[in-house]
Amino acid sequence: xxxxxxxxxxxxxxxxxxxxxxxxxxxxxxxxxxxxxxxxxxxxxxxxxxxxxxxxxxxxxxxxxxxxxxxxxxxxxxxxxxxxxxxxxxxxxxxxxxxxxxxxxxxxxxxxxxxxxxxxxxxxxxxxxxxxxxxxxxxxxxxxxxxxxxxxxxxxxxxxxxxxxxxxxxxxxxxxxxxxxxxxxxxxxxxxxxxxxxxxxxxxxxxxxxxxxxxxxxxxxxxxxxxxxxxxxxxxxxxxxxxxxxxxxxxxxxxxxxxxxxxxxxxxxxxxxxxxxxxxxxxxxxxxxxxxxxxxxxxxxxxxxxxxxxxxxxxxxxxxxxxxxxxxxxxxxxxxxxxxxxxxxxxxxxxxxxxxxxxxxxxxxxxxxxxxxxxxxxxxxxxxxxxxxxxxxxxxxxxxxxxxxxxxxxxxxxxxxxxxxxxxxxxxxxxxxxxxxxxxxxxxxxxxxxxxxxxxxxxxxxxxxxxxxxxxxxxxxxxxxxxxxxxxxxxxxxxxxxxxxxxxxxxxxxxxxxxxxxxxxxxxxxxxxxxxxxxxxxxxxxxxxxxxxxxxxxxxxxxxxxxxxxxxxxxxxxxxxxxxxxxxxxxxxxxxxxxxxxxxxxxxxxxxxxxxxxxxxxxxxxxxxxxxxxxxxxxxxxxxxxxxxxxxxxxxxxxxxxxxxxxxxxxxxxx
Amino acid sequence: xxxxxxxxxxxxxxxxxxxxxxxxxxxxxxxxxxxxxxxxxxxxxxxxxxxxxxxxxxxxxxxxxxxxxxxxxxxxxxxxxxxxxxxxxxxxxxxxxxxxxxxxxxxxxxxxxxxxxxxxxxxxxxxxxxxxxxxxxxxxxxxxxxxxxxxxxxxxxxxxxxxxxxxxxxxxxxxxxxxxxxxxxxxxxxxxxxxxxxxxxxxxxxxxxxxxxxxxxxxxxxxxxxxxxxxxxxxxxxxxxxxxxx
Numbered sequence: 001x002x003x004x005x006x007x008x009x010x011x012x013x014x015x016x017x018x019x020x021x022x023x024x025x026x027x028x029x030x031x032x033x034x035x036x037x038x039x040x041x042x043x044x045x046x047x048x049x050x051x052x053x054x055x056x057x058x059x060x061x062x063x064x065x066x067x068x069x070x071x072x073x074x075x076x077x078x079x080x081x082x083x084x085x086x087x088x089x090x091x092x093x094x095x096x097x098x099x100x101x102x103x104x105x106x107x108x109x110x111x112x113x114x115x116x117x118x119x120x121x122x123x124x125x126x127x128x129x130x131x132x133x134x135x136x137x138x139x140x141x142x143x144x145x146x147x148x149x150x151x152x153x154x155x156x157x158x159x160x161x162x163x164x165x166x167x168x169x170x171x172x173x174x175x176x177x178x179x180x181x182x183x184x185x186x187x188x189x190x191x192x193x194x195x196x197x198x199x200x201x202x203x204x205x206x207x208x209x210x211x212x213x214x215x216x217x218x219x220x221x222x223x224x225x226x227x228x229x230x231x232x233x234x235x236x237x238x239x240x241x242x243x244x245x246x247x248x249x250x251x252x253x254x255x256x257x258x259x260x261x262x263x264x265x266x267x268x269x270x271x272x273x274x275x276x277x278x279x280x281x282x283x284x285x286x287x288x289x290x291x292x293x294x295x296x297x298x299x300x301x302x303x304x305x306x307x308x309x310x311x312x313x314x315x316x317x318x319x320x321x322x323x324x325x326x327x328x329x330x331x332x333x334x335x336x337x338x339x340x341x342x343x344x345x346x347x348x349x350x351x352x353x354x355x356x357x358x359x360x361x362x363x364x365x366x367x368x369x370x371x372x373x374x375x376x377x378x379x380x381x382x383x384x385x386x387x388x389x390x391x392x393x394x395x396x397x398x399x400x401x402x403x404x405x406x407x408x409x410x411x412x413x414x415x416x417x418x419x420x421x422x423x424x425x426x427x428x429x430x431x432x433x434x435x436x437x438x439x440x441x442x443x444x445x446x447x448x449x450x451x452x453x454x455x456x457x458x459x460x461x462x463x464x465x466x467x468x469x470x471x472x473x474x475x476x477x478x479x480x481x482x483x484x485x486x487x488x489x490x491x492x493x494x495x496x497x498x499x500x501x502x503x504x505x506x507x508x509x510x511x512x513x514x515x516x517x518x519x520x521x522x523x524x525x526x527x528x529x530x531x532x533x534x535x536x537x538x539x540x541x542x543x544x545x546x547x548x549x550x551x552x553x554x555x556x557x558x559x560x561x562x563x564x565x566x567x568x569x570x571x572x573x574x575x576x577x578x579x580x581x582x583x584x585x586x587x588x589x590x591x592x593x594x595x596x597x598x599x600x601x602x603x604x605x606x607x608x609x610x611x612x613x614x615x616x617x618x619x620x621x622x623x624x625x626x627x628x629x630x631x632x633x634x635x636x637x638x639x640x641x642x643x644x645x646x647x648x649x650x651x652x653x654x655x656x657x658x659x660x661x662x663x664x665x666x667x668x669x670x671x
Numbered sequence: 672x673x674x675x676x677x678x679x680x681x682x683x684x685x686x687x688x689x690x691x692x693x694x695x696x697x698x699x700x701x702x703x704x705x706x707x708x709x710x711x712x713x714x715x716x717x718x719x720x721x722x723x724x725x726x727x728x729x730x731x732x733x734x735x736x737x738x739x740x741x742x743x744x745x746x747x748x749x750x751x752x753x754x755x756x757x758x759x760x761x762x763x764x765x766x767x768x769x770x771x772x773x774x775x776x777x778x779x780x781x782x783x784x785x786x787x788x789x790x791x792x793x794x795x796x797x798x799x800x801x802x803x804x805x806x807x808x809x810x811x812x813x814x815x816x817x818x819x820x821x822x823x824x825x826x827x828x829x830x831x832x833x834x835x836x837x838x839x840x841x842x843x844x845x846x847x848x849x850x851x852x853x854x855x856x857x858x859x860x861x862x863x864x865x866x867x868x869x870x871x872x873x874x875x876x877x878x879x880x881x882x883x884x885x886x887x888x889x890x891x892x893x894x895x896x897x898x899x900x901x902x903x904x905x906x907x908x909x910x911x912x913x914x915x916x917x
Contacts, residue, residue, distance in 0.1 A: 052805040067726070068792055070833055071734045087813065120807070129812035130803040132862050134825040141816025159826055165733060166829060173800035180796045188789065211781055240728040274701045279709055280730045409732075412756055415701075479807050527716045529709075573721045578683060579782045581724055582716070 004257070004641055004656045007439040008112040013662050014094075017116045020440075021483055025490035032057035034496070035489055036220040038205055039063070040192045040247050042175065043072030044168055044470060045453025046226030048477030051174035054183035056482055058489075061218055062175070062184050063207060065191045065242060065584075070172045073228060073240040074473060077164025078285045079148065080156035081470040083121040088145055092153040094118040099663060100151045101468060104337065105433070105461020106610040106631060107665045108260070110639070110658065112440060113458045120479040121471055125157055127478055131170040135159050148286070148466040156467045161285060161405050167470055171477070190216070191584065192247045193512045195223060195254050195449065196504050202251075202449035203498045204505065206512045210584065213577040215512060217505045219498035221489055222448045224481065225251060229432035229454040231264060233592045233599060234544075235536025237429040238270060238283040244588040245595050248436050248455050256444035257641035257654060259457035260434035261595065262603035265464050266545050266612050268341035270428035271413055272361040281428040282413060284364075284406055286466050289334050289341070291369035291399065292423070295321040296353040296362050306355050313355070313363055313422050324348055332670040339463050339612035340670055342427035343629070346545050349426070356424055365422035370395035427545065431469055433460040433611070434602075437641040437656075441484035442476060445641075450485060452476035457639065462611025519586045520576050524569035528585045531566045535559065535589070535596055543600045548616040552604040556597055556649060563593040597648035602640055605653065608632035624671055633665050672698050672764035676711065678723055679771045681780050684787075688780065690769075700760040704747060705730060705737060707759055724783040730755040732897065735832030738839070739784055740771040745836035745895045753834060753897045773839035777846070777882045788835050790881035791849065797877035798870035799853045801862050821859050828855035830898045837892035837900070843884030848892040850878050851904035858911050868915040875912055 009016040027035065035058050039050045042064040050062040066072065084097040097118035102109055125143070129135065135157050136144040145154040159166040178184040189210040196204040196219075204219035230245035231237040252258045269284045297303050298320055305311035325344055326333045336344075345362045354360050374395025378386040381394070396419055400407065407418050414424070436444050436451040438458055444451050453473040460468065542555035566589070574580040609618045609629030618630045639656040673696045681688030695711050702710070705727050712722035728736040737754040741747035747757045762768065770784065778786040803809060817825075829852070837848035854871050857863025863870070886905055893902045 048805070055805045066728065066734075066736065067788055068833070071728060071736050073729060073734070076729050076731055076733050085812075123807040123809075126809040126812045127803075127805065127807055130801065130809040130862055131805075132801045132825075132857055132860050134822050134829050134856065134860065135812075136826075137817050137819045137822040139819050141818050142813050160830075162733070162826075162830060165832075166826070169829065173795070174803075174805050176792075176796045177800040177802060186792075188792070240734060241730060242728045275699055277699065277702055277706050277710060279703070279706050282731050409756075412752060412758070415758070415760060478805055527713060529713060571716065573716055573719070579724060579785065582722060 004437070004445070004654050005439060006110065006656055007441055008110070009440065013111065013115050016112055017119055024483065024487040027486050027490050027493060029057050031493040033059070035059065035492060036061065036498070037222050037224060037485070038218055038220040039224045039226060040205065041072070041226035041228060041453075041455070042069035043074035043226065043228055043453065044164070044171055044473030045455070045477045046224070047072065047168065047171035047175050048474050049224055049226060049452060049481050050184055051171060051178050052478050052482045053485070054178035054181075060178070060184045061187065061220060063187045063190045063192055065189065065210065067188050069175055069186070070169060072168060073243050074168045074470070075165045076240065077470055078161045078283070079287060080146065080158035080163045080467040081124065081167060081474075082148070082155050082467045083125045083157060083471065084118055084155060085122050085125060087143060088154045090153045092155050096153065097121060097155065101459070101465060102461065102660075102663055103666070103668065104465035105463050106668065107461065107633065107637065107660060107663070108263070108610060108639070108658065109461030110458050111660060111662060116480065117459050117472060117475050120475045123479060124471065124474045128167060128170050131174060133159065133166045133170040135166075151465070164470055167474065171474070192250070193587065194250045194508050196508045197254060197446065198498070198502070198504045201447040204500060206505075206509050211579050213575070213580060215509055217500035217509060219500045221492045221495060221498065222450065222485055224450040224452060224485070225436065225455055226452045226477070227455050229435065230592070230595055231429045231432050233535070233596050234429045234539045235532050236273065236278060236281050236540070238267060238281050241280060244591070246588050246591050248451070249591040249595055251436065251444065251446065251449060251451070253644050255446045255644070256449060256451070257437040257643055258435070258598065259437035259639050259641045260462075260602065261599040261642070262543070262606060262613060263433035263462050263611060264429055265338060265431040265433060266342040266427045267430035268338055268345060268427050269364065269425045271410065272356055272424050272426035273358060282409070283428070283430060284410065284423070284425065286338065288364060288403060288406060291402070292334065292364040292366050293323055293368055294325050294334050294341070294345070294362055294364055295323045296348050296355060298322045300352060303353050303355065307357060313365075322348075322353070329670045336670045337463065338466075342612060343545055343614055345425075345427055360426045361424035362426065363422035364425045366399055366418065367422070370399055370419070373398035431464050433457065433462060433464055437639065441487065442481050443484070443488065448488060450481060452481055462613060515587065516576055516583065519570065519572040519583055520574075522570055522572065524571040526569050527571055528582060528589050531562065531570060532585075532589045532592065534562055535593055538562070539596055539599070543596070543603055545612065546614045546616055547603050549604060552600050555600040556604070559593065559597040559600065560649065563597070566590065566593055594648050598642060598651055601648060601651065602642065605640060606636060608636045610636070625667065625669065631667070637665070672700070672759070672762065672766075674698060674762065674765070675767040677767060677769045678783070680723070680783055683782055684779055698759055700758070702759045703730065703755055704741070704757040704759065705755050724785050726785050727755060732756045733832060735834040738773045738786060738834055738836070740773055740839060742769050745773060745839040746834075746897055751897060751899060753832070773835055775835075775838045775844035775883070777844065778835060778838065788833070790883070791833055791835065791846070793881060794846065794850060794874055794877045795853065798866070798873040799857075801857065802866060803862070815861050817860060825856045825859040828852045828859070828900065828904050831900050832898055834897065836895045836897060838883065840891040840895035841884065842889060842891070843887060845886045845892070846878050846881070846883035847886040847905045847908065848896065848900055848902070850874050851908035852900050854908040854911055855904040858907060867911060871908065871911040871915050
């Protein structure tokens with residue numbers, strides 16, 4: 001049985017990564033030409049890893065389920081990327097970025113990984129600028145920065161509201177250079193359906209060509225999984241529709257432990273659901289909370305009047321509104337971290353104060369910001385006694401300059417003008433902090449099998465601060481994995497090509513084929529989406545932002561029952577050997593139906609509230625923090641890594657105790 | 672609302688396709704166009720028919736995956752949006768809507784509304800990159816200041832999502848807006864300058880080899896572009912091309 005050895009290098013935190021790099025095994029450039037690496041997923045992590053490994057001289061085979069690496073969901077990230085450059089001279093340092101990340105993650109991440117992340121963060125910016133990423137500049141031509149929630153310095157680099165897009169296109173361009181050189185062989189519209197192990201080591205994958213439906217065998221000396229998060233287990237999320245857990249789940253079933261599955265970030269500022277047909281949720285940048293005030297009506301009769309269209313939100317006076325974040329958290333107000341803001345919105349809506357037809361929305365109001373900016377502008381323009389309209393117009397101009405693209409996006413979706421009437425927002429599932437367990441080398445519990453980016457668990461703990469996901473994806477791909485994988489591959493220089501006509505490949509291909517055949521031949525009653533939506537509802541109702549033992553136990557039973565029904569009654573149209581999106585979805589939902597149960601099991605085990613995960617039984621009962629989430633460091637300062645044993649309910653828990661030598665564990669307070 | 676849909680169905684790249692009529696009922700004006708397509712597909716699955724294959728993913732207008740020709744326009748009648756951002760409130764009860772794949776020789780149909788846009792990939796591989804080692808030994812990012820104006824213009828060009836609406840809208844199936852945007856991004860940045868000659872020559876040569884037509888300054892591409900990529904980028908590419916040719 002695999003044991004959990006995190007392989008954290010000895011020595012002081014500050015020196016670990018440098019010492020490690022100085023002492024690991026290297027592969028001679030001539031030998032790199034004889035070594036193949038498979039990279040599955042080509043977003044920020046997979047794309048940057050593919051490009052760098054090819055640059056180093058390895059033969060890379062990269063797989064994307066889309067028609068191009070440029071479509072990976074990293075492209076949708078808006079706000080920015082953190083880096084401890086201290087260009088602003090406001091006291092930033094590696095240590096501060098490290099500290100903010102560990103604290104923001106509610107002390108559930110691995111110190112050594114996070115410190116390394118902070119260290120390489122500055123390199124990422126240099127690298128991306130050299131690749132032609134058009135980051136925002138100030139009038140002196142230097143890079144501009146902005147601030148994000150949860151930190152006290154300006155360390156976020158950005159490219160308008162499309163930072164993820166530009167960083168991904170940077171990695172994609174680096175990939176294109178290597179594809180042109182023949183060092184990356186690119187497999188677009190291919191999906192990895194299983195991993196192949198030979199003598200306990202990952203040596204290849206079975207992939208399906210999504211255009212022809214053919215199954216293909218691909219071998220390599222090491223396999224890297226970079227397929228992102230599993231937020232779509234909720235059906236509705238901010239993830240792309242195709243984002244799936246299949247690769248990560250399949251390697252879990254082949255021996256890779258799955259860590260902290262219940263750690264899922266619920267983002268507070270999404271556009272609310274409008275009906276049952278809805279296919280996904282849209283995130284509005286967190287930066288809106290810098291100027292928006294969040295409220296619901298104080299009186300239930302006003303809530304009803306608004307829902308029934310008898311009153312408009314603008315009809316309510318200041319004292320008829322409950323600015324609940326400002327009321328509960330006077331120190332941070334509307335700028336509390338994502339988990340706190342999300343829970344508070346849910347609390348108000350659960351109490352019946354939601355302002356839209358579904359009762360799942362709160363207002364994000366820019367009226368006072370428009371007025372404040374308007375008065376300031378009037379002064380600057382020497383307008384004495386400005387009219388209300390003048391103030392509004394001037395203020396609107398400022399808000400438009402800051403958030404215009406977001407306001408426009410909102411108006412397109414909701415068909416309401418957010419300058420005139422407050423936006424409606426509600427929390428939605430966004431980023432998954434849990435994922436495949438990896439050691440300091442980013443290797444899973446299977447030899448030669450690596451996992452990077454959002455697909456692994458290591459850097460964000462129980463919560464993710466803004467602008468830190470892009471940082472981890474690129475850090476892993478550009479600067480960490482290319483070193484650590486060499487240490488492993490140094491032993492493989494004499495192995496030679498891995499053949500694919502072996503019994504190991506035969507067996508796994510047969511498993512994959514049998515599963516696909518089953519779907520096509522099942523001729524059941526219900527569509528794949530029918531099951532996915534049902535799973536999503538169980539997850540949101542019982543394994544969502546607030547959880548309790550009773551609900552979680554029920555959820556486990558309900559998911560198991562749903563899964564059994566799925567395998568009896570699912571209907572998949574079309575044939576095997578053709579492009580068949582329904583067949584693709586069926587396999588992915590089958591995996592979500594297992595992952596969802598493990599997710600609930602993990603949440604049930606974790607009898608504490610931490611990050612965005614509010615365990616109702618673990619609440620502060622008195623004092624200043626009364627009613628807030630209560631973390632339990634004594635019993636739960638560990639990573640929960642689950643070993644697959646057949647049914648998700650039978651998974652075996654392994655604990656990696658977390659050590660915090662350089663940081664004192666403190667209660668997070670935003671009062 | 673209740674709608675009649677006339678949709679292009681084509682089994683695979685080798686089969687002949689045809690328009691097929693479908694009816695959908697109770698469509699909410701709040702749905703996105705793709706959610707309306709989901710409703711249709713759920714209906715088809717329930718009656719044992721094969722759902723309509725179409726490309727989509729992020730459904731927030733940034734991945735560039737969704738591509739449909741709706742009532743004779745790429746991404747449909749609304750301006751500045753992708754198909755996933757198009758809402759049913761743009762249509763009326765009783766409407767007949769024509770839905771076809773993006774049409775261009777360089778975008779062969781794979782199935783139904785799904786087309787193959789890998790010609791774009793090959794153009795990018797012909798030079799849409801800066802030849803810098805990804806080792807992290809690059810100089811400090813602030814070592815070369817870039818004027819805000821240039822950085823902003825490079826960003827505007829770089830905002831292209833590679834959806835192909837420009838090609839589908841062009842009577843010549845030209846890819847010059849797409850290629851011009853990428854050439855411009857690098858032409859505007861000091862880091863991209865050294866390879867400018869090879870880049871523009873190679874990318875244009877690949878564009879021609881893929882079977883894209885030429886630009887005759889009609890401007891349909893700019894009007895239909897969901898990201899407002901400007902025709903100026905084509906002019907800049909032409910200038911870069913001329914400079915490189917002499």
